[in-house]
Amino acid sequence: MGVVYKARQISLNRLVAVKVLLSGPLATSTDLQRFRAEAEAVANLQHPNIVAIHEVGEHAGQPFFSMDYVEGACLSELVREHPLPAPRAAGYVKMIAEAIQYAHERGVLHRDLKPSNVLIDHAGQPRIIDFGLAKRLGSDPQLSTIHDQLTLSGQVLGSPNFIPPEQAAGKRGAIGRHSDIYALGAILYYLLTTRPPFAAATAHEIVHQVLTAEPLRPRSLNPSVPRDLEIICLKSLEKEPHRRYRTGIQARPVGPLGRFLRWCRRNRKVAALAATVVVLMLALTVVTFVFANRIATARDREHRVQ
Numbered sequence: 214m215g216v217v218y219k220a221r222q223i224s225l226n227r228l229v230a231v232k233v234l235l236s237g238p239l240a241t242s243t244d245l246q247r248f249r250a251e252a253e254a255v256a257n258l259q260h261p262n263i264v265a266i267h268e269v270g271e272h273a274g275q276p277f278f279s280m281d282y283v284e285g286a287c288l289s290e291l292v293r294e295h296p297l298p299a300p301r302a303a304g305y306v307k308m309i310a311e312a313i314q315y316a317h318e319r320g321v322l323h324r325d326l327k328p329s330n331v332l333i334d335h336a337g338q339p340r341i342i343d344f345g346l347a348k349r350l351g352s353d354p355q356l357s358t359i360h361d362q363l364t365l366s367g368q369v370l371g372s373p374n375f376i377p378p379e380q381a382a383g384k385r386g387a388i389g390r391h392s393d394i395y396a397l398g399a400i401l402y403y404l405l406t407t408r409p410p411f412a413a414a415t416a417h418e419i420v421h422q423v424l425t426a427e428p429l430r431p432r433s434l435n436p437s438v439p440r441d442l443e444i445i446c447l448k449s450l451e452k453e454p455h456r457r458y459r460t461g462i463q464a465r466p467v468g469p470l471g472r473f474l475r476w477c478r479r480n481r482k483v484a485a486l487a488a489t490v491v492v493l494m495l496a497l498t499v500v501t502f503v504f505a506n507r508i509a510t511a512r513d514r515e516h517r518v519q
Contacts (some may be wrong), residue, residue, distance in 0.1 A: 326396035398449025
C-alpha cells in the first residue's frame, strides 16, 4: 500500500524514513483511511522496539508521514539459509513480545507481524515497523468503528505464512491480542527453522494448512532447538486462541497432557491405531473377567452339589 523513502529532515538535520501512498493520486478512500489509521495507531506508541512517527502531513495532495530511519537488515534477511542460534532467536522474540505487549496495553493490535516487518538496528535491537493493518482497541467507539470498517468480514488481511487461523478465515470479530501472539510464535518458528510454520505454492494452499494442519515440530527441522523453546513456540501456534499465551510476555511450557494431545493431532493414524488396540485390550480384559467369574461360579455350585 505504501512506499518508503530515505530522506533528510532539514530542520533537524537528521535522516528519516518517509512513507507515502504507492497509489498516489489514484488512492481510494479506503487506502487513505488505512494510511491515516497506521499513523494514528503508532503516533502514541513510544517504545524503543517500535519505530516512532515524527510528522504526519500532506505534500502536493499526497499524504505522508515520517518516522525513524533504521539502518539495518530485517529478520527475514538474517535468516536465509541458516537458523539463528536459539538464545539469539529467543532474545529477539522476547524484545518484540514486550513491544507488542506495550502496544496491546495501549489498545493497538499489529495484525501483520512477520520477519520482514522487524528491522535489526546497528545496536542489535529489533524495531517493529509497518502498522498498516493495525487495529485500535479500547473505549473509543468512533475509532473502533473506523478500523472495523476497513476490514470486511470474510476478507483475509496479512501475510498467509504468519497469520493465525481466525485471521486466515476472515473472521473479523475473532481477531484480538491472541492473533498477535500467534504471529510471535510464527516468527520464533521461522528464526529457529528458516521456514514459516506453513508453506505452499499458493496463498490458498497456505491458508488451508493454517486452518486444518499442524506445524512440524521445530526440533524435527532443527534438532538443536531446546525442548522448552519448542514447547513455547508450539503453544503460541495453537489453533484455538484460548490455548495460546494470554499476553506477549507470558511463556511457560505446556503439561504432559497437552503434549500428548498435540502428539495425537500430529500422528492421527498412529493414535487411532493405538486407541483401537487399547479398546481391544480393555474388551479382552472384560471378557476374560466375565468368563473367569462364570467358571468360578460354576465350580462353586459343583462343590455345593457334592
